[in-house]
Amino acid sequence: MIETSPADAPPSASGAIIGPDGLRRPAWAAVDPMLRDYYDTEWGVPVRSEHALFERISLEAFQSGLSWAIILRKRPGFRAAFADFNPDRIAAFDDDDVARLLNDEMIVRNRLKIRATITNAQATIALREQGGLVDFVWSFQPDETPEPATQADVPTRSAASAALSKALKKVGFVFVGPTTMFALMEAIGMIDTHLQGSHRRGSSGVWG
Template identity: 55%
Template structure:
């Protein structure tokens, strides 16, 4: 997820903000709503299983150029049309399936991203011979995880996300640039993405 500005003001010197409920959070989750719910219950939590990893990778790719709140509001539709992110099922999609998805207003109708989702499902199936997508991604966890205290210290890429991007591309994945892979690593808790002082920091 690309970090977005929340509806509340940043804390001192761009640090965590304290919401109306008295809880300190990362600034983009300052106000009540779907973004705060995602921050409080999911962002930065470890996930497990191939479908969970494929879902996050797919959603991060669809988010490129859009707000994350848009993706969250369409998430259930994404899960439906992509068969619960069952890699084998999506890998079997053909031109007619892609055309059908491009007519479904409940998701993001972007031809390149829809095609990439199918390509990535096929690449995920192929990656099983190298230990699978989950183990592959976790193999790029940073030895020294970041510990940002303010928004100005936040990264959007890292040597590890750049390396993961290159490695996935070699295995046939698409829409897996360094920024997208950094967002993926944050989302699935490859490292703790929360600001120091956020109540979620260290909670996973």
């Protein structure tokens, strides 16, 4: 999940904080302008295109074990290095591309995660024969969404994220564990974990 996915707020973080603009946000999005803008304009907004969803899955995988702020700051570098996250182009990456990426200071240089991105691009293409990545992922939208009052109330995984993780692995994806998939579900609006009182609560239009 992004609040612990970006791990920029402690587990004991309180409820939504009033910012200088008078709007309430969680602690992780209340100070850093980059994170605040991401929270206000992107996080929790429904993603329903293959390209955008593949990018989110890829970046969530790279985030594993790191602060989301690191990934967000490097996102322009990631987009340049990974052909703007075009699955068809990435699926054709070879050992020379892996070597190039391992020398690219603009991204997180992790061999396993780089190869996972290539593997997941190939799996994304294969999944088109089953209706495509978007319909596949969104089919795991749960019937209910969390309603956290404080950061401590936000889960880090769920039955739905575990099921999505298992299903994606079955069709060839890697680095898509239940916690990572919960973060994805938050980021793309499949669930709404905006804190009660946050000015973004209910903004996705998915949960009202």
